[in-house]
Amino acid sequence: MKFKEIIFSLKEDEEKLVDTFYREEFFNFAIEEDEKGNKFLKVYLREGETLPDFLKNLDTLEERITSPGDWTVELEPFEITEGIIIDPTEKLKEYEYGKIVIKLSPGLAFGTGLHPTTRMSAYFLKKYLKENDKVLDVGTGTGILAIIAKKLGASLVIAVDVDDQAVEVAKENVEKNDVDVIVKNSDLLSKVDGVYDIVVSNILAEVLLKLLTEVNRVTHENSVLILSGVVERKEYMIKEKAYKEGWNTVERKQEREWVTLVMKRL
Template sequence: MIWHEVRIKTTEEAYDAVTEMLTSIGAGGVAIEDPNDIISELSKPDSLDYADEEFLSSLEEAVTIKAYFSEEKNISELTSLIEEKLKFISQFLNVGEGFVGTSQVDDEDWSTSWKKYYKPLNLTDKLVIKPSWESYEKKNDEIVVEMDPGMAFGTGTHETTQMCSILLEKYVKPGDKVIDLGCGTGILSIIAAKLGAEAVTAVDIDEVAVKVAKENCAINGVDGKVSAFRGVIDDLKKEKADIIVANIIANVIIDISSKIPSYLKKDGLFVTSGIIKERSQEVLEAYTKLGFKCEQFEELGEWVAIVFRCLDSL
C-alpha cells in the first residue's frame, strides 16, 4: 500500500499539539524525529551508542514530524487543511517552520525508517524502556519494558513520558486500578501493570495507537491486566480507579476536568502531563476550583507534570 508522507518541522513545545492534530484529521500513524532526544541519549556517560561530532553537528534543531495518510486522500485538500490547523495552533504555541512537503512511501519504508532513532533508555533508576529489536541485560531489580512503537507515535524519551513514569513508580501500589487516557503506544499502561496495578484501562482516539498498545502489552506479558480500546473518557464504564494518568495536552486536560471525579475514587490520584509551562497555571486553576488538591508539581525542560488528589469523588 502507498501512503502520503506529510512532513512538518516544528518545535519541542509544539510537537505534542501538532501530533494530536494530525491524528485527529486522519493520520494512519505519526513518526517523530527529535534531535534533542538523540543528542541527550548519546551524550550520557553510560550511553549504549557512540556518535562522532560530525554526526551530532549534522542533526537539525527542529523536531521533524512525519504523518502518514492513505493514498485515497486528496493531497492538495489535505495540505491546505494541515496549514490551516497549524495556523490555529500558532496562536498558542511556536510551531516553527511548519509544513515542509509531501512524498509517497510504501509500508515497508514507513515501518523501518524510524528504528534508528529508538534505543534502550533508563526512564528512572528502576524503569528501562527497550526496543524489541535491541538486546539489553537486566540489572538487579530493574523493570524492563519492551516497546515496539510500530506506526504509532513517540519513543518514550519525551520529558512528559519520563515525568509520568517517575510519578507512576512513586504512586502505583499493588492491586491498584489505573486508567490511561491517551495511551499512545501503551507505555504508561505497561509500566503501571508491571509496577503491580491489578487492572489498567487504556484508551486512545487513534486506532493505530490502540493496535500497537495491544501488541506491546502482549510482548510484555501484561495483556491480561491491560484492556485497550479506541475512544474517549466518555466511553469508559463508570468504574472508579485509584489512579488516572493522562499524558496529553493542556486544552484536553482542562476540558475533561469536570469528568475526572466520576472515574476516580475519593483520595485517588490524577497524574497528568503534556502541559507546557505557560499553560500550567490554567490547569492548576481548573482542577483546584473543582476541589482537587495539588499533590506534586514537577518541571522538566519546557514541560510540567502535576499530580492532583481527588478530595471529593462523584
C-alpha cells in the same frame, strides 16, 4: 494498510504545531531529532487522505509509501525512570538487570518514552502506585505507561485512546510484554466504567481540561491524578480547572517547557 509518509524539515515551534495537530484532530504524525539537533516532522496519510492545509507551507524533504511494519524506531535501551528500562531492541532480560524491562516497538506519532512528558509520568507512577491499585491510562499511545503500571503491581490496568492506530500499537506492545492490560478505543472516558486509584493522562492541556470535567466519575476520594503533556504557560489553566472540579496539586515536575502535575482531592 499502506500510508504515504511525508517528511518535512521542522523549523517552527514544536509546541504550537502539536497543538494544531490536536485541534485539527490529526494524530498520524511523529517529530524526530537527529544527532545534530535538526528536527523533522513525519506525517502519515491513509489512502485518499489529503495533507492538512496548515502543513502545506512547510518544506517537504521526502515522500514515500510505507506500512506499519516500517515504523519501528531504531533506539538503544534506556532508563525512562529509575529501575525501569525501555528496550526497543527486545533483547534485554529482566533477571539480568534486576530492573523492570519494557519491550517496545514505537509506532508512528505515539512516542518512544524519550519525551519529557512520558518520563515524568513514569516517575510519578513509580512514586505513587501501590500494589494492587487500579490504574486508568487515558490517551495511552504506545501503551508504555499502562505496561509500566502493570509491571509495578497494579491489579487492573485499563488503557484507552481515541485513535485506532494507537490502540493497535498499544495492543501489540502489551502482547510483547505478556501483561494483562485491557486496551480499547475511547474518546477520553466515553467508554470507561469503574473506579480507579490512579488516573494517568499524557495528552495536551486542552484535552486535559475536558478530562477534568469527567474524571470525578471514575475516581474516589483517595484517587491520584497524574496529568502530563502540559506546557508551562498553560499550567495555570489546568490548576484552575482542577480546583473547580475538587482537585489540588500536590506535586509537580518540570523538564524544559513541559510540566507534569500530581493531584489529589481537596
